[in-house]
Amino acid sequence: MKVIITKDQKAAGVEGYKVFADAIKNGAKVFGLATGSTPVTTYEEIVKSDLDFSNSTSINLDEYVGISPDNDQSYKYFMNEHLFSKKPFKNSYLPNGLAEDPEAETVRYNKIIADNPIDLQLLGIGRNAHIGFNEPGTSTELETHVADLTESTIEANARFFEHVEDVPKQAYSMGIGSIMKSKKILLEAFGEDKADAVAKMIEGPVTKDVPASILQKHDDVVVLIDEAAASKLTQKY
Numbered sequence: 001m002k003v004i005i006t007k008d009q010k011a012a013g014v015e016g017y018k019v020f021a022d023a024i025k026n027g028a029k030v031f032g033l034a035t036g037s038t039p040v041t042t043y044e045e046i047v048k049s050d051l052d053f054s055n056s057t058s059i060n061l062d063e064y065v066g067i068s069p070d071n072d073q074s075y076k077y078f079m080n081e082h083l084f085s086k087k088p089f090k091n092s093y094l095p096n097g098l099a100e101d102p103e104a105e106t107v108r109y110n111k112i113i114a115d116n117p118i119d120l121q122l123l124g125i126g127r128n129a130h131i132g133f134n135e136p137g138t139s140t141e142l143e144t145h146v147a148d149l150t151e152s153t154i155e156a157n158a159r160f161f162e163h164v165e166d167v168p169k170q171a172y173s174m175g176i177g178s179i180m181k182s183k184k185i186l187l188e189a190f191g192e193d194k195a196d197a198v199a200k201m202i203e204g205p206v207t208k209d210v211p212a213s214i215l216q217k218h219d220d221v222v223v224l225i226d227e228a229a230a231s232k233l234t235q236k237y
């Protein structure tokens with residue numbers, strides 16, 4: 001794992017942008033994208049830049065079950081707001097939160113990923129070290145599936161909703177099996193809240209209880225963190 005530590009999330013946005021720019025220089029055409037507060041500064045820098053995605057494909061990590069794409073809490077809405085409306089891609093895929101047949105939706109999504117192997121996958125991390133919505137204990141073999149959210153994830157995501165009861169209890173998520181097939185991975189984490197998860201991911205044992213720790217087994221991972229998220233690391237990077 002290559003670890004980059006910046007002063008704060010704003011400075012990290014520039015580094016995140018550079019990882020995208022380099023990937024494009026190296027021929028990347030398919031980008032796995034993430035939502036949440038973490039990737040926002042990277043998207044801001046991409047939007048300001050002259051990077052062109054009009055011949056590229058994006059595939060998002062996850063989407064809430066039962067939420068319409070027009071709902072301002074949907075990940076589709078988030079992506080439109082922060083990136084797609086300003087930097088359009090040729091094709092942008094997200095799971096359909098309103099799909100009538102969830103099983104068929106996961107099959108559809110897995111086919112999209114198989115047909116468009118991901119060159120660069122952007123990831124955030126949950127406080128319990130989940131990636132996508134692969135919560136602790138999830139099999140590392142899984143592809144796209146319907147995940148039950150843990151109480152801690154529901155609470156963490158409640159800040160975006162009016163009431164905690166409004167947070168969906170399930171989400172479609174790319175599995176760790178799908179994530180690990182990406183050619184390159186950029187994981188970002190900012191703030192003290194993420195320091196524990198970051199230390200366990202980088203310096204702890206690889207275990208299903210810390211989903212992000214599996215990334216130690218991938219041969220091209222960049223971990224981009226700020227000083228606060230790096231505060232519990234014991235080694236120098």
Ligand SMILES: N[C@@H]1[C@@H](O)[C@H](O)[C@@H](COP(=O)(O)O)O[C@@H]1O
Nearest residue numbers: 036037038062124125126132133
């Ligand atoms: N499914 C998402 C993850 O993909 C994201 O990485 C995580 C962290 O969110 P944030 O970046 O807002 O801290 O939360 C959610 O649960």
